[in-house]
Structures are given as C-alpha cells and as structure tokens.
Amino acid sequence: MRTIITCTGYGTTGSSAATNIIEEFKDIKSLGSEFECSFLHETDGLKDLENALREGHRLKTDLAIKRFLRLAAIQNKQRAVQKYFNGNFVRHAEDFIASISTANWNGNWHRGADTIKYSKDELLYYNLAKQVFLQEYSYACYSLFEPDTWHPTYHKRNRSYYAYFDSSFYEKAQKYVNKLLSEISAHINAKKILIDQFFPAYDISSYLHYAPETRIIIVDRDPRDMYVLNKSSWGESYIPSNDIDTFINWYRGIRFSQPHELQNSNVLFFHFEDFIFNYEESLLRLKTFLNFTDEEHIKKYEYFNPEKSIKNTYKFKNYPQWKNDIKKIESTLSEFCYNFPSDINTSLCIARTEPIEEYIKSADIIQFSKFLPLKYKKKIPIFLFGMTKFGSAIESLSHRNNLKTTVKGLIKCGIFLFTFLIEYIYAGLIYLKYKEIK
Structure with missing residues (x-):
C-alpha cells in the first residue's frame, strides 16, 4: 500500500x-x-x-x-x-x-466569463454573431409584455457547469x-x-x-524568533511584523484550530526547536x-x-532594540513560546547589520508614492537593467549556492540575453512616461 x-x-x-x-x-x-x-x-x-x-x-x-x-x-x-x-x-x-x-452546456451569466480571456478574433465573431441574431430575430418578434422594457439579446457563450x-x-x-x-x-x-x-x-x-x-x-516555531527573523532577515510580506500588536493577533489567529488538529491520530506535532x-x-x-x-x-x-541548525534559534536575544516587543510576545503568547534549555549559550551576539524591514520601508515609499527620490536618479540605468529578465538572472547568480543551481542560472542568463535590449528600452519608456506621477 x-x-x-x-x-x-x-x-x-x-x-x-x-x-x-x-x-x-x-x-x-x-x-x-x-x-x-x-x-x-x-x-x-x-x-x-x-x-x-x-x-x-x-x-x-x-x-x-x-x-x-x-x-x-x-x-x-x-x-x-x-x-x-x-x-x-x-x-x-x-x-x-x-x-x-x-x-454542462454553452451558456452565459454576468460573471460566467470571469476566468476567460477572449481573443480579438473571438470578440470580433461574437459581435458578428450578435448582429446576425438581431437581424434574424428582430425586436418586433418579442411579443410578451415586460414592464421594464427587457428584451432578448445575444451573449457570449462559454462552457457552463452545474454540480452539487x-x-x-x-x-x-x-x-x-x-x-x-x-x-x-x-x-x-x-x-x-x-x-x-x-x-x-x-x-x-x-x-x-x-x-x-x-x-x-x-511544525511550529517560537513566535519571538519568528518575529525578529522576519524583521531582520526574511522580510516576508505575509507576516505582519511591522507592528507588534498586529503580529500577535495574527500569530494567535492563524493557530485557532491547532488544539483540535493535534487530536487527530493522523497528525504528529513538533516544535522546530525540538x-x-x-x-x-x-x-x-x-x-x-x-x-x-x-x-x-x-x-x-x-x-x-x-548542530548547524541551532544557529537559526534563540535569535530574539540578538536584537535588544526589540526587547519590549519580545516581552509583549512572552506575556501574550506564552503558550507558544518555546522553553529553551537552561544551559543554552545566552551570551548576546548583537546583530550589527541593518534590519531588512528598513530596506522594505524605503521601497514601500516609492511603490505607494509613485515617485523616485532625487538620490536614486543617478541609478536609473542600473534599476532599468535589474527590471529586465536578464538583469534579474544576473542578480540571482549571487544567491546560487551550488554548481547545479549556478549552471541553471547561467543558462537563464544566456536565454534572456537575446531579449535584453528590447526589455531595457521598454522599461525606459515606461519610466519616462510615468516618472512625474506623484
């Protein structure tokens, strides 16, 4: 089996x-x-x-x-x-x-085509079919009384389904x-x-x-580590770590059914730290x-x-700038906080690098304001390069950690090189068209 x-x-x-x-x-x-x-x-x-x-x-x-x-x-x-x-x-x-x-049949309703993208040819022949219907049927043929002036018309047909x-x-x-x-x-x-x-x-x-x-x-993880790792290193936008209260509500909320799930005999639960x-x-x-x-x-x-993965735990001790947030997590999410061994090395290794959330904030300002600050103007050619598939493939090479993935990256670079110039010019034209939007 x-x-x-x-x-x-x-x-x-x-x-x-x-x-x-x-x-x-x-x-x-x-x-x-x-x-x-x-x-x-x-x-x-x-x-x-x-x-x-x-x-x-x-x-x-x-x-x-x-x-x-x-x-x-x-x-x-x-x-x-x-x-x-x-x-x-x-x-x-x-x-x-x-x-x-x-x-199932060829039918129509007002949202029946939500998943369908009609081609220009299909739209052309739909409009022609509609005209044929109007010519052949004629409004005069409709003799029923409708107080709101409704009358039959022809709609784009698509495969329609019913099941229960x-x-x-x-x-x-x-x-x-x-x-x-x-x-x-x-x-x-x-x-x-x-x-x-x-x-x-x-x-x-x-x-x-x-x-x-x-x-x-x-597998679940200590909320303190999850919080600081996302603020400092991951930058995952589906984790709301930019506000401690929002994070706490979110962390607890998405585990609403955890006690029930753990009663299932087909389920085994672990803390990552274990x-x-x-x-x-x-x-x-x-x-x-x-x-x-x-x-x-x-x-x-x-x-x-x-012995290697231990480096991915107890990270909240490395970020004293968020100690008040950590205390709040410990008081409100205590049942999710892992009980680390008492003999673990608790000596502080203060992280000196800028948290990733600071870089995200800078990018967010540009995205939502639709305005590029003056200090970045000289970097426009570099930005346009990075916006192309070739530029993206070049950038990814620095993150490929073994021979197999590096070779794949180089192959992508070779493929995207052929369309690089067209993409670069297109990105430049888009920027010139919209750069004044604020």
Whole structure:
C-alpha cells in the first residue's frame, strides 16, 4: 500500500526540517521541499470547490468549477507539476469535473466569463454573431409584455457547469487524487512518498476525505524568533511584523484550530526547536509515527544537522532594540513560546547589520508614492537593467549556492540575453512616461 507523508506548518515555521529528516530514511521518495504540492488547499483548489458545491448555488458552482480548472491550468505550467504528473495534471482535473457535473452546456451569466480571456478574433465573431441574431430575430418578434422594457439579446457563450455535493463526491475526489498519486508513483516508483505541503495545518479531518491514508507532520516555531527573523532577515510580506500588536493577533489567529488538529491520530506535532534541542527524542517520535526503523535511517545528519541548525534559534536575544516587543510576545503568547534549555549559550551576539524591514520601508515609499527620490536618479540605468529578465538572472547568480543551481542560472542568463535590449528600452519608456506621477 502506498503511504503519503506530508510536512506542513504556518509559513516559515520550519516544516522543511521535518522534510529533511524524513528524506534521510531508506526507500523514501521525496518530491523535494522546493515543490509545494498544494492543489488540495490552494485558493480555488479542491476544498474551495467542495464548499461551493455544498451550497449548490446555480451560479456559484459554475464559477467554482471554472476557477478549479483555471488553477489546474496555472499549476500545470510549473516544471515540477509537468514532471511529477507526467503532463496529465489538467486532464485528470477535467475528468474529475466531468464525473461530478450534473450538466454542462454553452451558456452565459454576468460573471460566467470571469476566468476567460477572449481573443480579438473571438470578440470580433461574437459581435458578428450578435448582429446576425438581431437581424434574424428582430425586436418586433418579442411579443410578451415586460414592464421594464427587457428584451432578448445575444451573449457570449462559454462552457457552463452545474454540480452539487452528494454522497458520491468523496469517492470521486479520492479517485481523482489517486490518479494523480499514481502518476507520481509511475514516475518515482515508491511505496513511501513524501509530498511537501500536501495538506494545510487547518481542518485536517476534512482533507483526509480526499486522501485518507496521509500522515501529516505539523511544525511550529517560537513566535519571538519568528518575529525578529522576519524583521531582520526574511522580510516576508505575509507576516505582519511591522507592528507588534498586529503580529500577535495574527500569530494567535492563524493557530485557532491547532488544539483540535493535534487530536487527530493522523497528525504528529513538533516544535522546530525540538528537532535541535531534543533531537533524539523527536527522532524516536517521528520513527514511531511513520513506522520507520533505526536501520532505515541510512543518511543521518546528511540533510538535517541540529548542530548547524541551532544557529537559526534563540535569535530574539540578538536584537535588544526589540526587547519590549519580545516581552509583549512572552506575556501574550506564552503558550507558544518555546522553553529553551537552561544551559543554552545566552551570551548576546548583537546583530550589527541593518534590519531588512528598513530596506522594505524605503521601497514601500516609492511603490505607494509613485515617485523616485532625487538620490536614486543617478541609478536609473542600473534599476532599468535589474527590471529586465536578464538583469534579474544576473542578480540571482549571487544567491546560487551550488554548481547545479549556478549552471541553471547561467543558462537563464544566456536565454534572456537575446531579449535584453528590447526589455531595457521598454522599461525606459515606461519610466519616462510615468516618472512625474506623484
């Protein structure tokens, strides 16, 4: 029987540590932590489709199905999706929709084309078709009494759907998911498959309806470290670390269902810090949960080494400028704060570099004011260069840490070089057109 294992969290909480440890075991085939296979819980994914079908609204179901199919088409453009699903990702989505649809036809409603971009040819022939309809039908033929002067007209047709949730939905959803997993199995031929972010950390019991045998590892991180790391180094805009009260409300809010999720027998919970300060105990819990043996752990410390990753913990002590914020976190989020060992090295290593949030503030001012300060005017040629794909590829070379990724970067540079001049001129023209906007 095929076993699906997934590691998940709340964004930058360290689930990749669990992924790395599991990858050290024999006979585990991983899709890699760089590929987040999230089609179940992505916006417009399978769960959102189920929610719309449960309501059964005649128009909402049509749009939900179209959004589901559009998401499949968007995700299918990813190289990893093409690779692991053998180019059949969209086909399986279309087959699933066909299996659950009560009816489909060429129809129209006021938002029925939200997911469709018509070409100029299509718009031309629609307008011609509308004129044919008006000429053939003629307003005079409409003899019913309508007090608001309504009369028939011709609208752009597109594929329309109706479906509703019934007792067969989960069975069909499982067949759909199993077909996709079979594509992966055919590609990597394994009984134990590790898929990063396959499930979210929320409402797990609902997602188990789609893949009942999935084993889920949730990893969370100390809010103090998460706060200072985002302000100092990560700069992730989905983490509201520019205001301490907002951060606290957000951090607690997105964990609203955590106590409930941890009651699920398919779920195992870890603190990221436990992988470092209680490594052997955490490893034993992981092996027991996944039915792994010591003999199968053939690459121990190769992908995750607690002695190296310890550098990523206890970071809030390095930033005394935020000590008041840290105290506030400790008083309001105490149940989430990790109990670090008493013998940990608490000597301060004050960070001297400028926090990333300061650079973000400078960029935000330009984005929202739509005005470039005078001190940057001389750097316009450099900025325009960076706005091109070639410039972006050149910049990325400094962040590529091994031979494989460096070679990929150089190949990109070579490809984008051919369009560089056109992109550079275009960026310059756009800047000249809008530079006076304030």
